[in-house]
Amino acid sequence: MTVVALVPAAGQGTRLGLNIPKAFVTLKDRSLLERAVDGLFTSGAVDEVVVMVPADMIERARELVPRARVVVGGAERTDSVRAGLAAAPGHDHVLVHDAARPLTPAPMIVRVVDALRAGASAVIPVLPVADTVKRVDADGAVLATVDRADLRAVQTPQGFTAEALHAAYAAAPGALATDDAGLVERAGGTVATVAGDPLAMKITTAFDLRIAQVLVEESA
Ligand code: C5P
Numbered sequence: 001m002t003v004v005a006l007v008p009a010a011g012q013g014t015r016l017g018l019n020i021p022k023a024f025v026t027l028k029d030r031s032l033l034e035r036a037v038d039g040l041f042t043s044g045a046v047d048e049v050v051v052m053v054p055a056d057m058i059e060r061a062r063e064l065v066p067r068a069r070v071v072v073g074g075a076e077r078t079d080s081v082r083a084g085l086a087a088a089p090g091h092d093h094v095l096v097h098d099a100a101r102p103l104t105p106a107p108m109i110v111r112v113v114d115a116l117r118a119g120a121s122a123v124i125p126v127l128p129v130a131d132t133v134k135r136v137d138a139d140g141a142v143l144a145t146v147d148r149a150d151l152r153a154v155q156t157p158q159g160f161t162a163e164a165l166h167a168a169y170a171a172a173p174g175a176l177a178t179d180d181a182g183l184v185e186r187a188g189g190t191v192a193t194v195a196g197d198p199l200a201m202k203i204t205t206a207f208d209l210r211i212a213q214v215l216v217e218e219s220a
């Protein structure tokens with residue numbers, strides 16, 4: 001059974017406030033993209049990696065991650081994943097892993113792949129939610145307090161049988177989703193969970209980048 005990892009890296013990362021696409025931002029001399037791709041290969045759990053980047057970053061990406069296949073992403077994250085899926089047919093299992101999670105520990109990647117090998121058709125790493133979460137209206141007034149015990153924060157890599165992921169994307173052409181398992185859920189599929197890891201944090205804001213910098217310095 002072979003595993004391909006698709007790495008969406010085509011976002012502009014505007015919330016980070018820098019003028020280069022987020023995946024090309026460096027953390028102690030190595031880009032988020034290099035770190036995310038190296039982490040996947042180092043886990044020993046994937047056979048091939050495909051990265052999806054902005055059209056004008058193709059050459060740069062090929063220099064940074066020569067072991068990966070590099071293709072052009074799309075306007076939305078789901079478009080980028082579609083492009084990656086089309087570029088890597090013939091695998092039994094597909095992981096989708098954000099380039100924006102450069103510190104993801106190898107054992108977490110292995111947990112996701114192990115769950116697929118054990119028979120799951122879709123699996124996501126999750127963490128408990130520490131903060132109390134409330135639903136608010138458009139003016140910010142509280143409508144309800146959501147029971148925290150039932151909530152999980154979702155990370156990547158998310159794992160799928162190729163069949164389940166292709167079916168989910170085919171069932172919702174043009175659909176937008178913040179994660180791929182969301183499309184599987186909409187298509188009626190079952191999604192299993194494994195334990196996530198705080199180190200698999202997603203870098204979205206300048207604050208996240210500062211935290212990641214401290215973590216990288218600490219582990220050096
Ligand atoms: O913007 P956000 O942090 O949610 O993006 C998550 C991941 O999806 C990032 O690695 C980003 O590069 C990628 N992405 C993409 N194509 C887009 C938008 C985001 O590959 N059009």
